Amino acid sequence: MSLATEAFMSQIAAAEPWPENATLYQPLREDQILLSDCASSLAVQAFLRMCGLPVQVVCRANAEYMSPSGKIPFIHVGNQVVSELGPIVQFTKAKGHSLSAGLDDVQRAEMKAYMELVNNMLLTAELYVQWCDDATATEISRPRYSSPYSWPLNNILAFQKQWEVRRKMNAIGWGGKTLEKVYEDVSQCFQALSQRLGTQTYFFAKQPTELDALVFGHLFTILTTRLTNNELAERIKSYSNLLSFCRRIEQTYFEGKHS
Amino acid sequence: MGTVHARSLDPLPMHGPELGVQADDIESAHIEPEPNQEVLENKDVVVQRVHIDGLGRTKEDLLTYEIADVFRAKNLIDVMRKSHAARQKLLRLGIFRKVEVVIDTSRGADALPNGLDVTFEVTELRRLTGSYSTMVGNNEGSMVMGLKLPNVFGRAEKLTCQFSYGTKETSYGVSFFKPQPGNFERNLTFNAYKVTGQFPWSSLRETDRGISAELSFPLWKTSQTLKWEGVWRELGCLARTASFAIREESGHSLKSSLSHSMSIDTRNSSILPRKGGLLKIHQELAGYTGGDASFLKEDFEIQLNKSLFWDSVLSASLWGGLLLPIGERATSIADRFYLGGPTSIRGFSMYSMGPQSEGDYLGGEAYWAGGLHLYTPLPFRPGKGGFGDLFRTHFFLNAGNLCNLNYGEGPQAHLKKLAECIRWSYGLGVLLRLGNIARLELNYCIPMGVQSGDRICDGVQFGAGIRFL
Numbered sequence A: 001m002s003l004a005t006e007a008f009m010s011q012i013a014a015a016e017p018w019p020e021n022a023t024l025y026q027p028l029r030e031d032q033i034l035l036s037d038c039a040s041s042l043a044v045q046a047f048l049r050m051c052g053l054p055v056q057v058v059c060r061a062n063a064e065y066m067s068p069s070g071k072i073p074f075i076h077v078g079n080q081v082v083s084e085l086g087p088i089v090q091f092t093k094a095k096g097h098s099l100s101a102g103l104d105d106v107q108r109a110e111m112k113a114y115m116e117l118v119n120n121m122l123l124t125a126e127l128y129v130q131w132c133d134d135a136t137a138t139e140i141s142r143p144r145y146s147s148p149y150s151w152p153l154n155n156i157l158a159f160q161k162q163w164e165v166r167r168k169m170n171a172i173g174w175g176g177k178t179l180e181k182v183y184e185d186v187s188q189c190f191q192a193l194s195q196r197l198g199t200q201t202y203f204f205a206k207q208p209t210e211l212d213a214l215v216f217g218h219l220f221t222i223l224t225t226r227l228t229n230n231e232l233a234e235r236i237k238s239y240s241n242l243l244s245f246c247r248r249i250e251q252t253y254f255e256g257k258h259s
Numbered sequence B: 001m002g003t004v005h006a007r008s009l010d011p012l013p014m015h016g017p018e019l020g021v022q023a024d025d026i027e028s029a030h031i032e033p034e035p036n037q038e039v040l041e042n043k044d045v046v047v048q049r050v051h052i053d054g055l056g057r058t059k060e061d062l063l064t065y066e067i068a069d070v071f072r073a074k075n076l077i078d079v080m081r082k083s084h085a086a087r088q089k090l091l092r093l094g095i096f097r098k099v100e101v102v103i104d105t106s107r108g109a110d111a112l113p114n115g116l117d118v119t120f121e122v123t124e125l126r127r128l129t130g131s132y133s134t135m136v137g138n139n140e141g142s143m144v145m146g147l148k149l150p151n152v153f154g155r156a157e158k159l160t161c162q163f164s165y166g167t168k169e170t171s172y173g174v175s176f177f178k179p180q181p182g183n184f185e186r187n188l189t190f191n192a193y194k195v196t197g198q199f200p201w202s203s204l205r206e207t208d209r210g211i212s213a214e215l216s217f218p219l220w221k222t223s224q225t226l227k228w229e230g231v232w233r234e235l236g237c238l239a240r241t242a243s244f245a246i247r248e249e250s251g252h253s254l255k256s257s258l259s260h261s262m263s264i265d266t267r268n269s270s271i272l273p274r275k276g277g278l279l280k281i282h283q284e285l286a287g288y289t290g291g292d293a294s295f296l297k298e299d300f301e302i303q304l305n306k307s308l309f310w311d312s313v314l315s316a317s318l319w320g321g322l323l324l325p326i327g328e329r330a331t332s333i334a335d336r337f338y339l340g341g342p343t344s345i346r347g348f349s350m351y352s353m354g355p356q357s358e359g360d361y362l363g364g365e366a367y368w369a370g371g372l373h374l375y376t377p378l379p380f381r382p383g384k385g386g387f388g389d390l391f392r393t394h395f396f397l398n399a400g401n402l403c404n405l406n407y408g409e410g411p412q413a414h415l416k417k418l419a420e421c422i423r424w425s426y427g428l429g430v431l432l433r434l435g436n437i438a439r440l441e442l443n444y445c446i447p448m449g450v451q452s453g454d455r456i457c458d459g460v461q462f463g464a465g466i467r468f469l
Helices: A003-015 A035-051 A085-094 A105-132 A134-145 A153-171 A179-197 A210-224 A231-237 A240-254 B060-072 B076-092 B244-249 B411-419
Strands: A023-026 A056-059 A074-077 A080-083 B046-053 B096-105 B115-124 B129-137 B140-150 B158-166 B170-180 B183-199 B204-219 B222-237 B251-265 B276-291 B295-307 B313-325 B366-376 B391-403 B423-434 B438-448 B459-465
Touching: A023 A035, A035 A085, A035 A105, A035 A210, A035 A240, A074 A085, A080 A085, A085 A210, A105 A134, A105 A153, A105 A179, A105 A210, A105 A231, A134 A153, A153 B251, A179 A231, A179 A240, A210 A231, A210 A240, A231 A240, B046 B060, B060 B076, B060 B115, B076 B096, B076 B115, B222 B244, B222 B276, B366 B411, B391 B411
Parallel strands: A023 A056, B046 B115
Antiparallel strands: A023 A074, A074 A080, B096 B115, B129 B140, B140 B158, B158 B170, B170 B183, B183 B204, B204 B222, B222 B251, B251 B276, B276 B295, B295 B313, B313 B366, B366 B391, B391 B423, B423 B438, B438 B459
């Protein structure tokens, strides 16, 4: 299929309404998924719930390899496959569902800046803690990541992943950072988010946006995931407005509806 | 006392490019009886010594097995016959470029009057040889670069490294071959490889990295192979537009399997045989030695050839296979069977029949395919006795089926399923033999019994390959 027809097909598909059988794929919830993937997956789930779009969550051991970009999570809607929050937001927008439509240009720019902050700081810090902190990598990340595979493939894949993440960290200049410095950076990020949120219900007044979904995904996952030490979670707990923000989104969008 | 100089008993061709040996200008033994010569022909002789000249790195103990028979010869004809047989055995080891035999009367203090000395003059192959070739596989061409270290440790071991850069795949491999001394057919092979393949009919890309150990031995008239193989398989989509069924198969898996194969081949040639038959049975059990793929796979191939009038040959073949998953896990797309294309059921596109999803073929768990061919020389036989003999015309009739089986229905239902919706095709074409390994075909095909979803190639179809139905 040529690029032009592909683009045409995706436009046709975008014009179709959201189907009932939309599916979100992520790694196995109990044994396999890691903090960073869980956070990204939860952010997309929160976003879709905020949009009121039904999606069924399916756990697959090979979700990472099924994803067209190699990243978690991805959604299968009709015959379209879209991965990661950014493209999914674009995709739902094309179908007429948008959370940030009411924002003006300045607010939208601000929202994008904060989303970049979360992706560059929180997501990177999560990856750093998972794969570059030896205790976490040995006790949690490698065994969990490789749990669906049999020996010796499990070791090969886990080390391959670790090597890949470490190379990325070196490329963006995080390779030389100490764990303490990463915690410091994360605290600053929390502080910036806490200040922006202030006493509002959501980051942009009364209506949730994709930024709220993204922040919720990461904060909630950090708070509820057990790591070798609870330093990341402890640092959030000093910002009470972030805690109540998480609880609010959880109650509004996940409780009740889930059961 | 004269000298009997026998280079060889009869002009046998030294075939096999493996050996790298050109057929010597073999003279038939000529013995000119002169009046003062003692005619040894019918007299008892004793082979006193066997020399091997020209050995470098080859260990002598290996060769003693090959030449031991020469000592048992009782008369001159026997000596010559056994020396010739020993020469053949030495050449087959694939470690000598040239072997010559000189038979002489014994000399020295302990020489018996009827004693003979046999001397093998050998030239070893170089320690390291490189090769460069192009290869034609199933609808694919590739450039192959190889390094060969024959006789690495002096006992006919062979180390081969191969790098192949192809139109569709790039792969490399290292293989170590070790025959049992004195029993060349019984041998061990170790392999380590990486193979990447693209399968556009399934929108699938597969990268295999594996190691294997293989034991081959002859048993009665068959040749048997036992093999263990551990393969790390990485599957991925060839394009973003791949169907979701292919996407679901993506990822890594580890297959550890034990397999056994048996073959009896009485054909006179593997490409365009004139007579003889072939029976091949292959079975593979995966999952019991580790890994996460578990299945039992059975596969067979039968071919019978019969010469008819006017140099024409009638050939019938039948293939079949069954893949049984063991346990809960469904079979992987990488293990299933594919059918269709110019090398199996002609008139259909390559591997484009049977179960499919959005135009991507998923393969089946059971298949059968049969073919009936009538090969004849070219009409009016142009180039007879030369180039023209590489060509044949053929008329063919192919049929087969590929499907998934719902286990639990029982064998009756399975057979019924394989017997309904049979795909078949007929036609005629010209084929060209390439060496003794591959053939090219240009056919006009008429596909029949086409089921919805099958991709056909109505009319002219070109095929190249090494294994044909």
